[in-house]
Amino acid sequence: MIKLPFSRKPTEEASVKSSVAFAAYCEAERERRRDTTAGLDEQRFQAAMDLALERLRAYEAKEEDRS
């Protein structure tokens, strides 16, 4: 079967929320930073992540209300 250049994406891949993608990125980033010489301020990282997530979810909720 010939593979076409464009293909339909699975629904779940196309509909990943920004906050979900962000949370996944943060977890990966947390692990990466733990391995750096500078180390990781866990408390501050968690606070920053929570803050950004809160903002993102508020933004998404607002956008959902608008749509």
Add this chain to the structure above:
Amino acid sequence: MIILRLEAERLHRYRVLRLADLPERGIIGLSGDNESGKSAIGEIICFALFGRTFALAGERIGKLVHWGAGEGAVTLRFRVKGKSYEVSRHLARDGAQSARLIQLDAPAEPLARAEGVNQAISRLVGFGFDDYVETCYLAQREIASPHPHSPAVRAMVGAVPLVTCAARLGEEIRQAEADLALRRERQQALRAEEAQLAPGAGRIEALERQLAEIDERSGRLAERLRALQAAGDEYSSAYRRHRSHTARRALAGLFANVALLAVLALGALWAMIHYQPDTWPMPVIIAWLESLIAETGLKAHGVILAIAFLFGGFLFLSWLWLGLLALGLRRRRAWARRLAQELDRLDGLEPLPARLGEAPGHGGVAAGDVEPGGPGAGPRFDGDLEVFVDRPDVERRARLRQRILLLEAAVSEVCSALEHEVVWLKRDMERLGAWRTAAQNGLARLRSDGQRHRDLTRELVQLEQEIAAAEDWIATRRLAHELLEGAAREMSRRFSGGLRDMVSRALPRFTEGHYEFLEVDEDLQIRVYSSDKRNLLDLDEISSGTQRQIMLALRLGLSQELVARRVRDDQFVFLDEPFAFFDSRRLRGALKNLSELGGDLTQYWVVAQRFPQDAPIGLEIACGQHPDTLTHGFPEVA
């Protein structure tokens, strides 16, 4: 979104435009010569969806009305996710327009009217005008690389919420940093003021001790002054009495001697009369006395005894006077001694040390504490223990003291000397008063400074806590901002990667195998790998025709991403002359590749002047056969 039907009246070059029975998959070719109305169809579709075209917006949209007509109208029927909708717009030449969106299943209840139609369309089809022109609608213009920061692309990346939140956080951070800078400036100012006000160790206590010493010295001087003045007054009184003392004492002595002699004489006479009355000359004396007192009836020896007692009393009084005079003399000498002692005490007074005129830690009385020329501005000190040089000299005072003790110093002389001493004492007291004022002012200032210093310290502590809290607040937001931007970059990178893979698969088809794949970075900057040159090339290193093909592939890739992320349904694409300057062979290949792209893009509207005979086109609509009418799928309009 698939276009099912398009009807327009008096719009653009068309008096009547009716297109129906349109294939939902494959290529709809719009062919015709220049100015035949091919691009007008794309603009009318755009107007029907969003109330504007690529070039005309606002009031200028009125220019879309057919020439000679006052108003035009369009109705576009389309299908989204299995449901059919119809959007209708009326447009006046002055740009005024009305609009209505209905679902064909319920035409009596419009989904939206007027300006609400645009929002309803955007919600329905999943994108707005900006997204549309960046992706599914290629107007007839130079194909340029899609701008990586355009709202459409950013929305496709999915990073808009991240970027928006990061931007808001960035603004909050900037505001907080500005506030923090103000707080730090305030902190520096307070620290400088605090350093100026920093009290020396024990300065207040030292000044209090100094003030107490000044008070003690001042009190001592005042006491001495009062005692000196009292002693002076007493001496004056004593001296004045002492001047008549000798005469009174001589007189009293004389009286006493006379009385004593008289008593002795009368005693001897009485004894002779009593015991030897017959011895000469006693009988003569007795006869003389009796003749004197014959008439009184008294006896001579009794009279003599009485007179003797009388003189004895006089003698006693004289002696008493002498005793009183001696007591008075002793008291006057005591007064003189007291004055001498007061003078000795003045000599015993310590000179005023200059250190009392110096505020502790300031090296002197603070400026302004003692008025120039005032009481404190008298004789100056030459050193710490320097004595004032304006007192009467010691020898003169010793001589005067000696004469005072002997009660020989005249009142005027003593008064003059005492006046000198009093002036000296008063000047010292005034000086001490000035120093006291200066010390009290210094003390008040020190206490005020101390209070201010305590206030500053308290404020600094509070400010430091605020700064620490603000720094912590900013650090957290900076990290949040960094994470959001990092996530946005990651999403851009992933999006670019997906786009690159997708476009790279399509690229060889559009370039007849000359270029195999693309490098698309997170800013959508493109480099393309040339099979011939075996190297990655920047876009400006390849021909403009190939650039257009790459950009077309990229645009189609973006369209696919847009549909996949937003609509997730079949989608039409309108490409206005994407293959201009292609020869028929290459055009045929391009159309074939277009129809074989796959994905969600299913209905392609492609504008070209001519299509090859065997091109894979589902429907070709020839434009320009009638000057202002185009009909397909409807009965011909006369």
